[in-house]
Amino acid sequence: MKPTEIVIIGLGVGGFIAAKTAKKTNRNARITIIDEKKYDMFSACGLPFAMEGIISDFDELIHSMPTEKMDMVKLPYHKAISIDNENKIVTALDIDSNTTKPVPYDSVIIATGSKPFVPPIPGAHELLNKGVFVINDLENAKQIVDYSKSISSAVVVGAGAIGLEVGVALAQNNIEVTVIEMLPHAFPKAIDPDIAKILERSLKESGIKLMMGAAVEKITGDEKVTSITVNSKTIPVDMVIMASGVHANWDLAKDAGCELGNWGIRTNAKMETSIPGIYAIGDCVETVSLINHKPWMSQLSTTAYRQGITAGTNAAGGYDTFSGSLTTFVSVIGKMEVAATGFNKFFANTAGYKVVIGKASGLTKPEWYPGAKEITIKVLADASTGRIIGGQGIGEEGVAARVNLISLAIKGGMNLHDLYEAELAYCPAVSEAYDPVSKACEFAIRKMK
């Protein structure tokens, strides 16, 4: 294939895979990666586990990319400040020297990720890094760990994966933790209240306080945070972690004239933006739901990975598509594995589905086998056709494995019967003869009659 200049902006999982795939697609591709970090990549999903101490050193999360060996150019500690599509030039600012350099391109892949959203709560912005922290990179994760060494209490705002994982990490390090969530339950966008209840019970048992459906009104302190006001009640606190979601980092794309969706940069299935030759992937883009093919956000590492393959292939002259996402995820919150895929009941109803639900609790192994753990699996289907549109689970083990089956069933357009009849492997040391996934489907099928 003939040489082509590809500029990749942002070195996360998406940018990395895009670069690798582009080179595999066209070994004559000339690839330049512009990234704001001083180091190469880091595994963001590992941060809470490093904070907790399960991973002994933050440095283990850093991975360097052998760009020279891969025949690529890397501009670390550089910020892409503009994309001039008329002249096909990205301008990169060398943060160290504060000088700019032009980088010519045939294609650009925007992989600028997301940034933590700090809500407009009085005190939140003022006290940022003075006891109020966000968490999205190694620096602020380390900062939190350092700060937490001399304190005794923390509030986490937001009961999503990051908030809860960090909450558990702090609690493990003997800090009194309160998690505050504006919506009525944990993981409000991914799971249903009944599954959240099981998680909340487990969190309470491990000493974490929860305030669900609670609004933060004010964060107070001079030099540093001293209290937080929630539902008109002021609570003294030493640290506040803002984990109330992330926003697509889309400024660069916006300035370049790329069309934006409600929550992220809009692309087609080739991951190309409204401007031909400019691709976008990962946390900064809006994708579509695989269920109803309407706009959907999927700010997951796995999504960035797949989108990276697609954009990398296309930018290098190949052809690949990314069809959308189910936001299949798993999170480990203390002892509990929580996973979900597709629509939860709220999203299903909002999208116009009348749903039939099957929920089953069961053991991961026969009750007579040592180490059997209870798990609860829930499957959601379209009540008129039985087509599966969502799944959730919680338990001490084996939850992701079962939610993955539901995810594959949704992908394959399967209905409840198809998944119910799935032939699953049984051995007492590993599984039960009649799996909770099958049981959940059986219960849902019965409701359809």
Place this chain on the structure above:
Amino acid sequence: MKPTEIVIIGLGVGGFIAAKTAKKTNRNARITIIDEKKYDMFSACGLPFAMEGIISDFDELIHSMPTEKMDMVKLPYHKAISIDNENKIVTALDIDSNTTKPVPYDSVIIATGSKPFVPPIPGAHELLNKGVFVINDLENAKQIVDYSKSISSAVVVGAGAIGLEVGVALAQNNIEVTVIEMLPHAFPKAIDPDIAKILERSLKESGIKLMMGAAVEKITGDEKVTSITVNSKTIPVDMVIMASGVHANWDLAKDAGCELGNWGIRTNAKMETSIPGIYAIGDCVETVSLINHKPWMSQLSTTAYRQGITAGTNAAGGYDTFSGSLTTFVSVIGKMEVAATGFNKFFANTAGYKVVIGKASGLTKPEWYPGAKEITIKVLADASTGRIIGGQGIGEEGVAARVNLISLAIKGGMNLHDLYEAELAYCPAVSEAYDPVSKACEFAIRKMK
């Protein structure tokens, strides 16, 4: 629904579920269960783990069935000796009193299971229970454990699940174990030689000797076994476990005039034999392969369970079908979890498929997360269409979970791309961002180009 008399012959998992389902389908069904055992049910798949000591007591494997509460009649320690279909009567022999009683029926469900096959090796039959043992019930499992207390060496004939699980159990109890298999590798009917190699290496590391592709010629001893002759070499040994497969227990069905297949009682998708009103389920029947819909054996607990639901429903006046099996299984052999579904390469080729294979090794978690284990996953597809027809895996954890995905993909008629694109949940504490299943599919897809 109107009353109907159902006789179930054999109280294993199939018979139990058939009874339960029949009662659920028609609460006016009058159900009689005839079973040869003195106790109710036991979990056969748990025997090797009880022998090993993981399950502390054999009695934990015994489960009693509340037949009275379930409004059923149970005839334990009774043997069904004939089915007179003209007069609709099963004759049951009371083993204790050696008297017979007629049991009238509208439908019969034959769930007589299988019996261990003892090959015609000189000495094998003569020395049975004198150091030569089969293993298929609590009694002989206990006998083996008792016998093994005073010995130092054992040979297991047959490297399938039972043979290997029992071999590991004996080795754990400090007995020098040699496993002999006539075919060239372990699990010859389920996995391919390369996957078997990984298992064999692990077995050797744990001190178990293996003789693959080896023929047992003779078993010698007077009062009890003293040696075994394999490939013209005589090895002194204290015990021989015959685990070279099981045969369908079909005599009763044969005598009643039911049509037989090559390996088991033939049934239709309703699990009804060639004689209307007589059903058969579990280890004693021949099913069809879900891949090519040709006769296939699936002597698995999970298959018996599903067939029991079908036969129980139909016998009670409902309607249900069982469409066939992929023989999805998992076995835990020492540290290793081995699982497979669908055709292995040998069966695929025999069935006329030209296969494309993708094999990938990877970690169950990121390498920087503590406790990551290596697993190897293999996917087999029809080379002309990419339709998935088989899968195998081996590793210390998470193997069944991945083989279950392949099983579901086969069931859903998916091709390599469909499974490759499956959206699997990622969290470093649970999984890798790019799963070995996806990688195996990617490798197979590349070979198709």
